[in-house]
Structures are given as structure tokens and as C-alpha cells.
Amino acid sequence: MSLPCPTHVLIIGYVWPEPRSSAAGGHMMQIIESFLQEGWHITFSSPAGIGEHKADLAALGIAEVNIELNNSSFDAFISDLAPDIVLFDRFMMEEQFGWRVEKHCPNALRVLETSDLQSLRDARHLQLKAHLKDHPEQDDFSRLFAPSPVQTFEHMADADLAQREIAAIYRSDLNLMISEYEIDLLIEQFHVPAALLHWCPLMVDKVPTEFVPFEQRQHFLSIGNFRHAPNWDAVLWMKTQVWPLIRQELPDAQLHIYGAYTPPKATALHNPKQGFHVLNWAEDALAVMSSARICLAPLRFGAGIKGKIADAMLCGTPNVTTPVGAEGMHGDMPWAGAIEQSASAIAAAAVELYQNPQAWQNAQQNGQALLQARYLQSDHGPALVQRINACRAGLEQHRRNNFTGAMLRHHQHKSTQYMSQWIEAKNSARPLTS
Incomplete structure (x- = not known):
């Protein structure tokens, strides 16, 4: 009797993870560790350049692959790899590569690591700029810090960034959310189904009991x-x-x-x-x-x-x-x-x-x-794996229940596909320079 093949995960990184430079890099490595503990095989790919503080993924047995934006070479790569799960690191990667993943690996579970809601951060930045312009001498930011969820939604809803990000969340099978506040905002204000969201905060191996006094x-x-x-x-x-x-x-x-x-x-x-x-x-x-x-x-x-x-x-x-x-x-x-x-x-x-x-x-x-x-990672790591396995087991019905996501994939991916193919054709038609 042959043993079942191990689960293969492809991660498409916005950047190569730098756990000592940013919380996002640290969180990605915590997710990776949770997958490695299950014996899953991982390939990490990214179109980004290598940062000076990049994690040593190869030492963990993780394959590293450089990929290109707007290039059909990715199609052959993912077809050959045939991953069971594809994890997009931030919504821009889902925008760029989601349609290619769906076309060539339709049965792969598509997971979005949001890191945080970038559209929320951007809306708050604009609010701060407006506040400082209108009240340059005011030191109390209590009104800025305490908007209602409805007010927050109103500040976000008309922005192009929010519409792009929420669309990517709907198109994904599962979205990893680092903040419970953002989960509540998505469910209550943007009406994202709870079935698409999973709370996955920062994780620690253990809690120290002794500190420098x-x-x-x-x-x-x-x-x-x-x-x-x-x-x-x-x-x-x-x-x-x-x-x-x-x-x-x-x-x-x-x-x-x-x-x-x-x-x-x-x-x-x-x-x-x-x-x-x-x-x-x-x-x-x-x-x-x-x-x-x-x-x-x-x-x-x-x-x-x-x-x-x-x-x-x-x-x-x-x-x-x-x-x-x-x-x-x-x-x-x-x-x-x-x-x-x-x-x-x-x-x-x-x-x-x-x-x-x-x-x-x-x-x-x-x-x-x-x-x-x-x-504790001992709580959140297994919970993440369990949620992913549950989604994979009922993937057909899970996607059927997410009609809005299917509709957005149908329309958005077509436009993204045509734009990407146009860019690739334009780039290949450029004359060589001496």
C-alpha cells in the first residue's frame, strides 16, 4: 500500500521574508513553521529582489524560486509544480497571479495572507493628514482614534485600494486575518462571509517566566x-x-x-x-x-x-x-x-x-x-492547519457558497488576464538596444 503524497504548498511572496525586519516577515515564518510541523512541502516564490535580512529558507528545506510579473513562464512553473495549496502574501499577489493559479491548478486551495488591511491603514493615514492640516496645534487625537465602525467603513469604501483588497478577499478560499478588529469590520461592514476568514495572529513558542529585572x-x-x-x-x-x-x-x-x-x-x-x-x-x-x-x-x-x-x-x-x-x-x-x-x-x-x-x-x-x-503557536498553528484541511475537504461546496467570489473571479480575472497578456506582449515586442 503506497503512502499518500505529502501536501505541497506554494507561497507567492510580495517580498522575501525578513523576520528580523518586520512583523509581516515574522508572521510569514510562523505560518511556514506551522506547515513544516505537519510535514508539508513548501516552495517559496517571489518576484521581489532579495533583501539584506532575508530568512534562510533553504536551511529549512524550502525550495526558492524567482518568478516574474506579467510573464507566462509562471504558467509552466505552477503546472509542473501542481501545488495543493497556494498562499498569496498580500492581496497584490492574488491580483497578479490568482487567475493563473485558477487556470492551471483549479483544485488548489487559494489562501490569502492579508498581513493587515492595507486599505484600513491607508484610510487612517489620510484621516491623520486631514486632522493635522485642520488642527496643527491640537495634541489630543481621541476623535481620530475612536471612530465608529460605520465611520471607518465610510472612510474606506470609496477608495480604489479598499475595493481591490476586499475583492481579493472575496476571490480567495480562505483569508488569514491577524486582527480580530479587522475580522469584525469585514463581517459587519463589508459583509464578507465569516467562512472566508480565519484569525491567525502573531505567534510565540512559549511565554518566558524570567526577565531582566x-x-x-x-x-x-x-x-x-x-x-x-x-x-x-x-x-x-x-x-x-x-x-x-x-x-x-x-x-x-x-x-x-x-x-x-x-x-x-x-x-x-x-x-x-x-x-x-x-x-x-x-x-x-x-x-x-x-x-x-x-x-x-x-x-x-x-x-x-x-x-x-x-x-x-x-x-x-x-x-x-x-x-x-x-x-x-x-x-x-x-x-x-x-x-x-x-x-x-x-x-x-x-x-x-x-x-x-x-x-x-x-x-x-x-x-x-x-x-x-x-x-501561543501551539494553539494557533494546529488551528490554522485544521481550518485549511477542512476547506480542502469541502472545497467544491465552500466555493459554491461564495457566489460573490466566483462572480468577481469571473470578471476581474478576465480583465487582469488580458492586461497581463498585453503587458507581456508589449515587453516582448520591444526592440533590442545595443
């Missing part, structure tokens, strides 16, 4: 990829408003800011006399987080859940953030630090936690409890 820690820390617009905005807010208020109370305090791909505009903010240190990429983010006393994450816009805050909890480092930073991360459980809505309140909370060992210890314990209750 309060007395042996010093300084404030902020960390995040500078290519991510919410992180850059947070750095600017800290530089101009938050950090000066902290220094008024703690004249010797230092803020260490780490981030991958640090641009010149960020290094220009480096000012040791102000205690404001821009220190580029951290070789070991958990090590620097573990030595800091407070993590600052004053995010004024964004989406998804925040890797830097999960790392802070993992290191026993209390954090001070905004409602956007804490969104989707703690449910009804106490926060691992403080959630504030103005520069003055963020500064006051940061100073209090920095100086109060008991409040600091309580915040650390809240972080441990959150990780244990909501983020």
Missing part, C-alpha cells in the same frame, strides 16, 4: 522598519512632541530608536544631547528590548497588530502606545503598560512606568497573561 534596565526604546509609514510618523511625533515632555521630567533619559532600512531623513534626527538616538537596525531585537525599561509605540495610524508590542511583552518590557497600537491585541484583558491618546498623556504614562517598580511589574505580568491566552 527593573533595577538592571535603563532607557526607553522604540523599534520598527522605517519603510513602514506608521513607524516613521511615530518617530516624528516622538521627536517633536512626546520625547521633549519626557525629558522635562527625566533630564538624563535616553531614547534608543532601532529600525531596518534607516533613511537619511531618520539619521538626521539623531541628537545625543537630547537623548534621542537613531541606531539603525538591531542585530538582536529581543536583546535590546530586554535591556530597555520602557517600549514606546506612539502610533497615530496603522492596521493589523504590532510585532514590536508583542516582542515587548515577550521580553517583559512594558509599553506605552495608542488605541491604534493596542487594537486587536488584548480583547478584554488588561494592557501590558498604558494606552493613551495625546503626546502629554503618553509622556506622563511613560514617566510613571519608568519610575514606579510596582506599576512596571504589574504591566509585565499583564503581558505574560496576554501572550499565554492569545498568542
Whole structure:
């Protein structure tokens, strides 16, 4: 009796994963680990260039394949590979390659790793810009941080980005959602069927029980990829408003800011006399987080859940953030630090936690409890695999139940297919240059 063939997964990456540069890269590696634990074979492909902090996929036994946009060479590649599951890393990859996957591997389960709702992040960015234009001197962002779900929908619904992203979600068989807030938004406001969504947050292997103690820690820390617009905005807010208020109370305090791909505009903010240190990429983010006393994450816009805050909890480092930073991360459980809505309140909370060992210890314990209750890979990895297997087992009926998705695939994929073929034909017709 022959053994069944192992499940083969093709991942089409928007970028090659960099788990030490971004939460998205870390989440992708957590998903990959969940698949490897099942003995599944994985091929990772991407049209992107190789980043300097790329994960060593080959060391995990994962095949790596470079693919091209708008090129029919992908058709032969996926036909030969014949994967059982295709995972699109962000909706742009589903737009580009979804019709090719459906044409050549119609029975493959199509899974979309959303990472976060980019259209939500974009809408919030536009709202912040409008707020700063209309109220340049106002420090209280409470109205910006607390719109109703209906108001959020109204800010998103007319945008081209939202229509593209929600269409990709409908076209996919299963969508991995990192934030419960975004699941609720999609179901209640965009009327996406719950059967298409699966909660898959950031994951941790285990919750530490011992940390560097309060007395042996010093300084404030902020960390995040500078290519991510919410992180850059947070750095600017800290530089101009938050950090000066902290220094008024703690004249010797230092803020260490780490981030991958640090641009010149960020290094220009480096000012040791102000205690404001821009220190580029951290070789070991958990090590620097573990030595800091407070993590600052004053995010004024964004989406998804925040890797830097999960790392802070993992290191026993209390954090001070905004409602956007804490969104989707703690449910009804106490926060691992403080959630504030103005520069003055963020500064006051940061100073209090920095100086109060008991409040600091309580915040650390809240972080441990959150990780244990909501983020264990031993819970979410098997749940993800189980959901995927259930979708595969009833795929025909699952797709029949998603008529809107079938309709969007019929129309959108045809237009995308013709555009892609036109681009390929145009590129192949270019004259050679000497």
C-alpha cells in the first residue's frame, strides 16, 4: 500500500521574508513553521529582489524560486509544480497571479495572507493628514482614534485600494486575518462571509517566566522598519512632541530608536544631547528590548497588530502606545503598560512606568497573561492547519457558497488576464538596444 503524497504548498511572496525586519516577515515564518510541523512541502516564490535580512529558507528545506510579473513562464512553473495549496502574501499577489493559479491548478486551495488591511491603514493615514492640516496645534487625537465602525467603513469604501483588497478577499478560499478588529469590520461592514476568514495572529513558542529585572534596565526604546509609514510618523511625533515632555521630567533619559532600512531623513534626527538616538537596525531585537525599561509605540495610524508590542511583552518590557497600537491585541484583558491618546498623556504614562517598580511589574505580568491566552503557536498553528484541511475537504461546496467570489473571479480575472497578456506582449515586442 503506497503512502499518500505529502501536501505541497506554494507561497507567492510580495517580498522575501525578513523576520528580523518586520512583523509581516515574522508572521510569514510562523505560518511556514506551522506547515513544516505537519510535514508539508513548501516552495517559496517571489518576484521581489532579495533583501539584506532575508530568512534562510533553504536551511529549512524550502525550495526558492524567482518568478516574474506579467510573464507566462509562471504558467509552466505552477503546472509542473501542481501545488495543493497556494498562499498569496498580500492581496497584490492574488491580483497578479490568482487567475493563473485558477487556470492551471483549479483544485488548489487559494489562501490569502492579508498581513493587515492595507486599505484600513491607508484610510487612517489620510484621516491623520486631514486632522493635522485642520488642527496643527491640537495634541489630543481621541476623535481620530475612536471612530465608529460605520465611520471607518465610510472612510474606506470609496477608495480604489479598499475595493481591490476586499475583492481579493472575496476571490480567495480562505483569508488569514491577524486582527480580530479587522475580522469584525469585514463581517459587519463589508459583509464578507465569516467562512472566508480565519484569525491567525502573531505567534510565540512559549511565554518566558524570567526577565531582566527593573533595577538592571535603563532607557526607553522604540523599534520598527522605517519603510513602514506608521513607524516613521511615530518617530516624528516622538521627536517633536512626546520625547521633549519626557525629558522635562527625566533630564538624563535616553531614547534608543532601532529600525531596518534607516533613511537619511531618520539619521538626521539623531541628537545625543537630547537623548534621542537613531541606531539603525538591531542585530538582536529581543536583546535590546530586554535591556530597555520602557517600549514606546506612539502610533497615530496603522492596521493589523504590532510585532514590536508583542516582542515587548515577550521580553517583559512594558509599553506605552495608542488605541491604534493596542487594537486587536488584548480583547478584554488588561494592557501590558498604558494606552493613551495625546503626546502629554503618553509622556506622563511613560514617566510613571519608568519610575514606579510596582506599576512596571504589574504591566509585565499583564503581558505574560496576554501572550499565554492569545498568542501561543501551539494553539494557533494546529488551528490554522485544521481550518485549511477542512476547506480542502469541502472545497467544491465552500466555493459554491461564495457566489460573490466566483462572480468577481469571473470578471476581474478576465480583465487582469488580458492586461497581463498585453503587458507581456508589449515587453516582448520591444526592440533590442545595443
